[in-house]
Amino acid sequence: MEITIAACGAVTAVGETVDELLTAVRANTSGLRPCGRFIDPVYQSNVLGATATGTDGDDPAFFLADRALREARAQANSILGKLPSNRIALVLSTTKANIEALERLTDARPCSPTARRHLQGQLLAIDLAAAHGAAGPVQCVSVACISGLVAIEQGAKLLQRGAADAVLVVGVDCLSAFVVTGFSALKALDPIGCRPFDRDRCGLSPGEAGAALVLTRGKGETAVCGWGGSNDANHLTGPSRDGASLALAIRRALTVAELEPRDIDYVNAHGTGTQYNDAMESLALRAVFGDACPPVSAAKGMLGHTMGAAGIVETIICVLAARQRLIPGTPRLSSPADGAPEQLLKEPRTSVNVRHILKLGTGFGGVNGALVLRHG
Amino acid sequence: MADIVITAASVVAPQDVGRFRFGIRFGRLDPFCQLGLVAVEALGIDFSTQPRSEVAICVATNAGSLSTDVQYWQSRNEPGGVSPTLFVYTLPSTVIGEIAIRHGLTGPDLCLIGGSAELLDEAADLLRRNEAAVCLAVYCDVVSSSAAETIRLRAEARACAAYLQRGGSGGYTLTKNDRDMISLCARLCSLREKDHHHGRVGCRA
Amino acid sequence: MDELAAELKTRLIQTLKLQGITPDQIQDDAPLFGTGLGLDSIDALELVVMLEKYYGIAIKDIEEGRSAMGSIHTLAEFIRTKQSLK
Numbered sequence: 001m002e003i004t005i006a007a008c009g010a011v012t013a014v015g016e017t018v019d020e021l022l023t024a025v026r027a028n029t030s031g032l033r034p035c036g037r038f039i040d041p042v043y044q045s046n047v048l049g050a051t052a053t054g055t056d057g058d059d060p061a062f063f064l065a066d067r068a069l070r071e072a073r074a075q076a077n078s079i080l081g082k083l084p085s086n087r088i089a090l091v092l093s094t095t096k097a098n099i100e101a102l103e104r105l106t107d108a109r110p111c112s113p114t115a116r117r118h119l120q121g122q123l124l125a126i127d128l129a130a131a132h133g134a135a136g137p138v139q140c141v142s143v144a145c146i147s148g149l150v151a152i153e154q155g156a157k158l159l160q161r162g163a164a165d166a167v168l169v170v171g172v173d174c175l176s177a178f179v180v181t182g183f184s185a186l187k188a189l190d191p192i193g194c195r196p197f198d199r200d201r202c203g204l205s206p207g208e209a210g211a212a213l214v215l216t217r218g219k220g221e222t223a224v225c226g227w228g229g230s231n232d233a234n235h236l237t238g239p240s241r242d243g244a245s246l247a248l249a250i251r252r253a254l255t256v257a258e259l260e261p262r263d264i265d266y267v268n269a270h271g272t273g274t275q276y277n278d279a280m281e282s283l284a285l286r287a288v289f290g291d292a293c294p295p296v297s298a299a300k301g302m303l304g305h306t307m308g309a310a311g312i313v314e315t316i317i318c319v320l321a322a323r324q325r326l327i328p329g330t331p332r333l334s335s336p337a338d339g340a341p342e343q344l345l346k347e348p349r350t351s352v353n354v355r356h357i358l359k360l361g362t363g364f365g366g367v368n369g370a371l372v373l374r375h376g
Numbered sequence: 377m378a379d380i381v382i383t384a385a386s387v388v389a390p391q392d393v394g395r396f397r398f399g400i401r402f403g404r405l406d407p408f409c410q411l412g413l414v415a416v417e418a419l420g421i422d423f424s425t426q427p428r429s430e431v432a433i434c435v436a437t438n439a440g441s442l443s444t445d446v447q448y449w450q451s452r453n454e455p456g457g458v459s460p461t462l463f464v465y466t467l468p469s470t471v472i473g474e475i476a477i478r479h480g481l482t483g484p485d486l487c488l489i490g491g492s493a494e495l496l497d498e499a500a501d502l503l504r505r506n507e508a509a510v511c512l513a514v515y516c517d518v519v520s521s522s523a524a525e526t527i528r529l530r531a532e533a534r535a536c537a538a539y540l541q542r543g544g545s546g547g548y549t550l551t552k553n554d555r556d557m558i559s560l561c562a563r564l565c566s567l568r569e570k571d572h573h574h575g576r577v578g579c580r581a
Numbered sequence: 582m583d584e585l586a587a588e589l590k591t592r593l594i595q596t597l598k599l600q601g602i603t604p605d606q607i608q609d610d611a612p613l614f615g616t617g618l619g620l621d622s623i624d625a626l627e628l629v630v631m632l633e634k635y636y637g638i639a640i641k642d643i644e645e646g647r648s649a650m651g652s653i654h655t656l657a658e659f660i661r662t663k664q665s666l667k
Contacts, residue, residue, distance in 0.1 A: 042457060095467060097489075099445070105526050106449055119442065119527055122490025140489040142440065143469045150486060157501055178449060182463030186626060187643065228507075229484030231433070231476040236464055237623060245482055248429070252484070252507070364464060365473030367485050403598030456633035460626040 003156040004220025005373075006079055006166075008316045009071025010211040011064050012303050013049035017071055021313075022320045028348055030302050030331040032193040032205050035175070044184035047193035049207025049304025050175055058115035061098035061124060064210030064309075065172040069132050072168070072212040079216055080166055085135035089164035092125035092140045093151035093171035094308035099178045128170060136164040144363030145270070146229070147171065148211075148311020149371045153227040155215045170212040171312035179206055179307070186237070194273030194305070196298035196330055197282070197344055199337045204272040207304020211313035222319050226259065226372030228252025237364055238276055243284030246368040250288050250358065253370035257356075261289050264372075265354045266327050267341075268318050270361050271298025272305055277362060282339050284360075295349060296341040301332030311361050315371065322354045322375035380500040383547035384539040385564040386418035406444040406465040407533065408437075409474045412516040415535035416475055419512075423479040432483040432508035433472050434499045436491035436515045436557065439529055440468030443520040446527070471516060483508045495557045496538075500550060503542040511540045515557045536561035583609070585657045593653070596631045597624055609654045617652075625650060638663045 010017070013031025014024035024031065031049050038046035057063060073080060080088060098118035104111035118124040121140035129138045137158055141151040148171045155167035173179075183189050183206060190203035215224065230249040232240035239246070254261065269281050285293050299314045306313055321328050327349040336344050359371040393410055396417045402410065412435070423431070448462040464470060469487040476482070484507055488494055492515050499511040516535035524531035538561055540550070554560045590604035593613075597620065611617040614625065629646055632638040638660065640646040649659035 042452075096445075102442075102445055102449060102527070106446070116527065120438075120489065121440065122438070125490075137494075139491065139494060141487065142467070142489050143472070143485060143487045144467050154486075154498075157498075157505075161501065178445070178466075181452060181458055182448070182460070182466065185458050185460040185463055185630070186623070229486075230429075231472065231482050231485055233428075233476040233480050233482050235477070235621065236470060236473045238621075248482065249484075256507075363469070364467055365469045365471075365485075366476055367469065367472065398600070400599045400602050403600040454634065456630035459630060461623050464623060 001160055001217060002219050003159055003224045004216050004218060005213050005222045005224065005319055006216045006220060007072045007075035007214040008212065008319060009068040010209060010313050010316055011051055011067045012209040012313060013051060013207055014302060016052065018316060018320060021317065022324065024302060025317055025321055025328050026326065026348060028329040028331050032301065032304055038180055042184060043180050044187060044189040045191045045205065048175055048205055049306065051208055055174055055208065058100060058104055058111050059098055059118055060100050060174040061094065061172050062118050062127065064174060064208065065128055065170050066131060068210035068212040069128065069168060069170050072214050073132060076214040080214065083165050085133045087136055087165040088134040089136035089158050089167045090125060090129040090132065090134040090138050091151045091155045091167060091169045092121060092128060093147040093312060094121050094140065095142055095144060095147060095173055096176065096179060097121040097124050099176045100174060103177055132168060134168055142308065143367055144365050145307055145310055146361035146363045146367050146369035147308040148315065149359065149361045149369035151312065152213065152224060152315060152371060156224050159215060159217045165217065167215045168212060169215055169312060171309035172210045173208060173307035173309050175206055175208040188274060190273055193332060194300055195332045195334065196271030196273045196301050197278045197337055197340045198333050199335045201273045201275065201278060201337065204274055205304045207306045209303060209306040209309040209313045211309045211316055213312060213316065221375065222322065223374045224371065225374045226253040226257025228256060228370045230368045232366035232368065234366055236366065239280040239362055241280065243280045243287055246281065246284035246360065246362060247287040249368040249370045250284065253372050257372040259356060259372065262292065264294050264356050264358045266294055267296040267358045267360065268314055269296055269298045271300055273300060278337065279339065281360065282341060285341050293341045293343060295327050295343040295345050297328050297330040297345040299328065301330060315359050315373065318357045318359055318373055322357060325352055326350055327352055327354060378504055378542045380503055380540055380542060380550040381544050381547040382538050382540050382550060382564065384419040384421060385537065385561045386415050387536045387561050387565045388415045388418050390533045392418065404461060405474060408441060408444060408516060408518040409465060409471045411518055411533060411535045412471040412514055413474055413478060415514055415516060415537040416512065419537055419539055421539060427509050428480045429482045430509035431481040432485065432502055432511045433475055433481060434486040434495060434511055434513045435469065435472055436488045436495040437468050438490060438517045439519045440489050441466050442527060443518050443523040446520065446523045475512065492557045493555050496550065496554060496560065499540050503540060509541065513538045513540060513557060583657060585660065586653050589653050589656055592631060592635060596627060607653060610652050613650055613652055636660050636664065
């Protein structure tokens with residue numbers, strides 16, 4: 001049963017819409033910039049992926065998610081308009097929900113009851129569903145940095161089970177002192193901004209985004225056709241050095257999609273820019289593809305690591321690119337590291353037919369996720 | 377549709393934490409992860425006999441890591457700043473990592489916020505799709521008094537766990553009416569009240 | 582008896598919340614990382630915070646921290662050196 005990506009919407013460090021996101025993908029630009037809010041020396045870096053507007057209120061999580069959903073729903077209006085609202089589900093993906101409210105409450109700064117309510121992911125999900133005409137099942141997924149991939153998988157399963165006829169899948173995480181302080185304490189940030197798969201890479205760059213997809217059953221231009229997950233069972237923050245678990249997640253996704261490694265035309269990596277992650281991913285790709293790894297690129301040099309939104313917004317990049325016969329490049333990559341995939345793309349590649357795409361993710365707690373998309 | 381069978385269930389509270397022996401690093405875990413691990417421990421499963429790459433871990437939690445979030449954020453003004461260790465525990469899914477590391481479980485994972493009512497459905501679906509051979513379902517909720525005050529939640533601490541497989545004999549067969557993980561585990565564990573041992577139910581084959 | 586070393590053992594147990602181990606079970610020269618106590622990279626960062634909090638020492642360089650934290654002995658030496666420079 002085909003699960004189609006019928007529409008998408010996104011608010012990111014490179015624009016307020018998916019059109020602006022596509023423009024950035026074509027131009028291979030980076031939205032990472034010094035961010036005035038994070039000047040204090042407690043922050044290891046202030047080069048981050050901030051959105052242009054709207055995140056200075058007390059409920060930025062709702063704001064970004066809401067904007068992305070509006071854009072996606074407008075695109076899918078002809079489908080959604082025909083459905084009773086109880087046949088429309090919503091799955092939210094987020095790691096920290098409206099963490100802004102926690103900062104305000106502890107600082108005794110103004111915090112509305114709604115903003116406080118949205119500290120809890122399931123309540124944020126319920127309110128987003130109500131605001132967007134989804135009276136069907138509502139779920140909030142929170143599996144660290146693979147949340148977005150898992151949320152898409154959950155949406156697909158709801159459709160396959162017949163629990164809904166359309167699913168709004170939305171991911172959101174906001175830049176916050178909470179998160180930037182934490183990664184600073186872990187000394188995990190790149191002072192000049194992340195450089196995925198680069199020889200000189202030394203850390204990640206947090207980013208924020210709201211990103212939404214509309215999933216439906218039936219034939220369409222782009223489909224979700226496989227998913228798989230695994231756990232390293234090794235260490236909470238350091239990925240298993242040999243990449244074997246991520247390789248397992250990839251194979252599981254290929255099995256669900258009924259594909260072989262050679263069927264994959266493009267891999268969009270997790271590529272955080274940390275020493276360990278990118279090295280591990282390179283090994284995982286070698287384990288699965290051997291010497292025949294398809295073109296690989298990574299988006300976090302463009303948007304930063306958008307945490308709970310990452311799996312969704314980076315999937316959207318894959319979808320937008322495929323529709324334009326384009327493979328994205330890897331913004332901020334200068335010199336590929338030793339051992340990086342052979343066909344690691346710095347610049348986008350144009351006029352290519354991309355049929356099967358593999359999207360990867362890994363996260364704290366040793367979680368790994370892989371998604372397979374089909375285009376055309 | 378294949379039967380889903382629960383072969384072990386548990387219900388635990390903070391006072392059960394001291395009943396189990398963990399290693400010297402157990403103290404590093406935040407209260408949420410500690411309670412989640414204890415719920416799994418109380419199932420009494422020897423994971424070395426299990427198909428560990430085929431064991432999925434599905435967690436549901438109402439408040440997630442909010443108690444640890446509050447503790448972490450409140451520590452920022454101390455000399456030296458926030459605890460890097462505590463930051464790692466400001467994710468509801470870190471408990472999945474702790475369970476996976478302790479028992480060597482490399483199957484797929486899921487974590488839902490809210491969802492004690494969805495957890496069993498999701499675990500069952502995962503098993504029917506053959507995405508895992510067994511599913512370790514855990515519901516865990518820890519709300520400290522500090523978090524309760526700051527965020528205006530109700531203070532509480534409880535967890536329950538169930539071990540589910542597709543088919544097989546022995547154990548409790550899930551019915552359509554079993555919608556909620558918490559109430560089902562409570563019911564299964566009280567079935568054998570006289571066998572109540574570390575909160576673990578005696579509903580194994 | 583090296584009082585600083587003894588104090589560090591207690592601090593270590595306290596900071597890293599080690600359970601079921603007493604200070605006298607930690608050898609002065611036993612490796613803290615890898616083998617020995619088996620501490621990891623997150624623990625190293627936690628010890629950096631501890632050094633700031635209790636001894637007023639800021640470690641800017643990861644390499645400096647790494648060599649200081651080989652064992653209780655090297656850590657005590659490191660602290661003594663840093664404090665005598667103040």
